[in-house]
Amino acid sequence: MLLGIGLITSCGQSDVRVVEPTGVVDRYVIASGTYQRVMRGEIVQIIPRKLEVHIGDEIIIENQDNITHMIGPFTVRAGETLRHVWASTGTIEGDCTFIPDQKVTIRVLPQTQPRTKKSFWPEIRVENVDGATVNTADFNSDKVLVVTIWSTWCVPCRRELPQLQKFAEANSSVSIV
Known part of the structure; x- marks a missing residue:
């Protein structure tokens, strides 16, 4: 300790x-x-x-x-x-x-009450591209979290997606939402 x-x-x-x-x-x-x-x-x-x-x-x-x-x-x-x-x-x-x-x-x-690790995100539930529900509260850990916000009409966003997929496959310790 x-x-x-x-x-x-x-x-x-x-x-x-x-x-x-x-x-x-x-x-x-x-x-x-x-x-x-x-x-x-x-x-x-x-x-x-x-x-x-x-x-x-x-x-x-x-x-x-x-x-x-x-x-x-x-x-x-x-x-x-x-x-x-x-x-x-x-x-x-x-x-x-x-x-x-x-x-x-x-x-x-001062420390007025027992504290826990900081949550950088409010609890938000959204549906991902696969239709599964994603809850940001599930990602409040020591694990690195990459959040990317994109749209189908955004050409640079669409170009980024294959690179993001490769990054996700090469870095299993990172959560990508």
């Missing part, structure tokens, strides 16, 4: 807290070439400018780029992955290397 350890310091005193993770994980990947994209003026959306988490939640930041990046209070060196479990409440603000002239604000809230 993973336990989170937080170190809080102020006025020469430090307090180490052991926090049991809630199982809620915010995972962000800084892709290779991100810095070059930012330097070319591209807008890169990896982490929200405002992030709200709770004590015991975990953040994982994987830096696949070839330079060190800063995200709020965190510095993640090239090729490394940072894992952090939030141990105390408060608001943290800091610079972000891939959000030009912007700061990232992270608000850590």
Whole structure:
């Protein structure tokens, strides 16, 4: 079992807290070439400018780029992955290397009730092309979910479908809806 350890310091005193993770994980990947994209003026959306988490939640930041990046209070060196479990409440603000002239604000809230993994989708039931009912609640897991919305009149959408099918066949660990 993973336990989170937080170190809080102020006025020469430090307090180490052991926090049991809630199982809620915010995972962000800084892709290779991100810095070059930012330097070319591209807008890169990896982490929200405002992030709200709770004590015991975990953040994982994987830096696949070839330079060190800063995200709020965190510095993640090239090729490394940072894992952090939030141990105390408060608001943290800091610079972000891939959000030009912007700061990232992270608000850590108290854990008021037992939490479960975040659901990124409301529960929606739709019929797929095979006529089967698909419920988005079935996909709230650690498994990667690819959602594609297309129409028969959309030529680029129709061109994409065979490639999406090949991707699905080659990646059985990914759910495609």
